[in-house]
Amino acid sequence: MARPDRGTTLIDVARAAGVSRQTVSNAINAPHLLRAETLAQVRSVIDRLGYQPNRSARSLRTRQSRLIGYCVPRPNPDRLGWVLDEFLHAVADAARGAGYHIVVFTPDSAQRELDSYATMLQTGGADGFLLTDITHRDRRPGWLRRRGVPFVSYGRLPASAGPAWVDVDGAAGVAAAVEHLVGLGHRRIAFLGWPEGHRVGDDRADGWRSAMAAHRLAATLRGYTDDTITAAAEEAGRMLDAARPPTAVIAVSDTVAVGALRAARARGLAPGRDLSVVGFDDTPSAALLTPPLTSVSQPLQEAARLLVEMLVARLAGRRPERRSVLLEPTLVVRGSTGPPPPGR
Amino acid sequence: MARPDRGTTLIDVARAAGVSRQTVSNAINAPHLLRAETLAQVRSVIDRLGYQPNRSARSLRTRQSRLIGYCVPRPNPDRLGWVLDEFLHAVADAARGAGYHIVVFTPDSAQRELDSYATMLQTGGADGFLLTDITHRDRRPGWLRRRGVPFVSYGRLPASAGPAWVDVDGAAGVAAAVEHLVGLGHRRIAFLGWPEGHRVGDDRADGWRSAMAAHRLAATLRGYTDDTITAAAEEAGRMLDAARPPTAVIAVSDTVAVGALRAARARGLAPGRDLSVVGFDDTPSAALLTPPLTSVSQPLQEAARLLVEMLVARLAGRRPERRSVLLEPTLVVRGSTGPPPPGR
Incomplete structure (x- = not known):
């Protein structure tokens, strides 16, 4: 094996391989x-x-690093790991096909999240960014747009951000869960979600409300919780202790669903038999729970492919063909849902 | 907010900020x-x-990209997600502190895994590499060493690779699990591991064998399985169906432990009461299982910090102070282990 020879040129390679320089x-x-x-x-x-x-x-010639920056969300032990493994893999695969790589970085601190983006830009460490975990009043889209930096977001953006986003239709996913539960015979279907004002959560709650209305069912059993197992278990417990408890709970996330499973079990209820529970995200843990969790699954491969395609178009100075894409999720039915208990 | 002005120099910044150029x-x-x-x-x-x-x-001046390449292991739906979220975060944090970033990439194909490393090198996309998931007869360490490319491995390497690795003492972790089970009163403690010839698996099996010997217990209940839930459930089933089944199973990984939990449940045994099960890796799902899984936890933050420190020293042309580090794991006790059933 030859040691790298700094004198070898592209022309030498073309000649030796019998191919063109191009x-x-x-x-x-x-x-x-x-x-x-x-x-x-x-x-x-x-x-x-x-x-x-x-x-x-x-x-230096092209003024491009051919790197896409991705700020990795911080893991939280009281939350189910997001689908990072699969998403990161899919994004890296799609980027490679377009001649780009993904450079990951972590925030300097929660207070100064924009600093880490500034550093990446100031050092030419990335040509553009992929954003995930868009929060209510997220400062990143506006900040990047004002600087003319190309970016795409997994999670929809307000029109003012000059949208380039891919998102999953959360309302449709939750509506599919309602259909599934109504088909099993449930009528007292609760929604356990985040406090209002969180776009992703409000979208999912809307899906519950409109699907319930379509079946002329009252959308009254509404619980509010943070996205932690502990808080969700408490709120689910309050719903189960009420005079007329739900026979099924649709949770806004798998984390919240795990809280609901805990609350049920703590009250001697067998999830899947005495209480049906549906999650959202189909995190890797969902299939391993007891009983395995029925959950709404996001089309991560497709989302990753579209996100990279849109960002690469922007980096090349082209308008992406599609500026926003809403993908349809799929309900994965497992053992945590079944018919309501007799007489309920 | 000013648009980037290509004419602004470092001296302008120093003057405006009232600090030195350095x-x-x-x-x-x-x-x-x-x-x-x-x-x-x-x-x-x-x-x-x-x-x-x-x-x-x-x-161009320093001949350095200040990027560390990391080939992301491919997720497998029949395996528990590795601890990628937390590890990646810890590595990116440590790299940032040293002025580096992590660039992730995926293999071109399983057959040509080295090609993706070649591409990264040929395009100057990384100065050095972080390897994980070192397999038996892994070709990467030798290939990189022959090219004089700096790398470190999470997982020990043979001396011939010119070791720069950090690893977790798997034998010590499993020995701690044996101590825990013996302390609860178990004597028929099985080890459900991978086929021999896999360094990580052999190391963990050795820990079981020597700890059993230290207690004058027979290390005879040894099962062999691939690292998938399905295969592990089958093999665990065979062990449980034997004439004198174990009262406790130490699994070589959390994935294998999930298989053992399934096999127990399929036979009407309550894990944690009728059969104790211990996993290894303390994956994010471990705490969410029913019962929550007792598992051996790797010190990921510490490993990430050391790996980056060693690689950065190599990239700077220095010999790292430590060329190999073996870290002590911790047993996290949860509900899947308890005293053996009466009379067993």
């Missing part, structure tokens, strides 16, 4: 354009000759 | 060296003047 350039910058055999052959020559095209020299 | 340089390249107030002040001037130190120009 083909060598593509092998490095746009490998997806080449046939697998050609790519393998050029790569083996690059490797043999120890050719090192310098990303930095290229970046 | 301080401005540190604010960009080594922010951890500055006091928080100084850093905030310099950053606000950088932002106001729209100064953009170019990473590419800097890289």
